[in-house]
Amino acid sequence: MRPLARNAYRAILLLHPRDFREEFGEEMLWVFTEELGRRPSRALTLFRLLLDGLGSALVQQMLRPRERKQQAVVAGAYLDLDSPVPLVRFAQAGFLTVSCVSLLFSISLFVSMVAPKITPLNASRWLYTPIKFVSSAK
């Protein structure tokens, strides 16, 4: 599970701005591995750490650029040097959204497995319906 978890966290690190990733990425991965190895309830810790990483990526992408811009203005820096291509930012935002949705879906799937009584869907009927439809089409 650990290599898979590390790769998942590496993917989350890719969502962070490059300068932040280059400065703290390796350390974040090291802390992530240490935390995962130390905690007894590994699945819950993994979810917590992955959510924490996604939250950090969101903050770095959406909130901190504004602060960096203000600091650059104060320092008299040329702003365009640090501004990424808008398309890249849109792609990153899209990737981040897809990751968040996937993670939420995984969490809901996990919860539905743990507590099947509260699941609104009848899984077997849901699977059976499309099979029946295909066979009747012949």
Added chain:
Amino acid sequence: MAMKKIPKNTQPLSTAAQYILLALASEDLHGYGIIQEIARQTEDSYRIGPGTLYDNLKKLMDAGLVIDAPRSSRSKDDDRRFYRLTPAGRVVLTAEVERLHSIVLEAQSRLRERRPRNA
């Protein structure tokens, strides 16, 4: 009871930033050391993840409240990055502690006061 005056430039810190500064107040620590120190201080009731830690560390470093500790202050085999509280960071932490202290005093005095309903 009048609240103590707080320096005007100081904005309240986030909980994570408060704990990070507090963890670094007594010694230089690496990232995982900060997390462990916070867990020890709060008896494991508040545990931050690496995302929250480095997001806040970056913010604090940009503000000049935390810096990289020089390598000469630790063993040569240890190539991990250590962080140190700056004098400005200590001033901000002191102001934050005073702010929290004044809130506690104010809250205690208000909770002690029992006003009659139709006064």
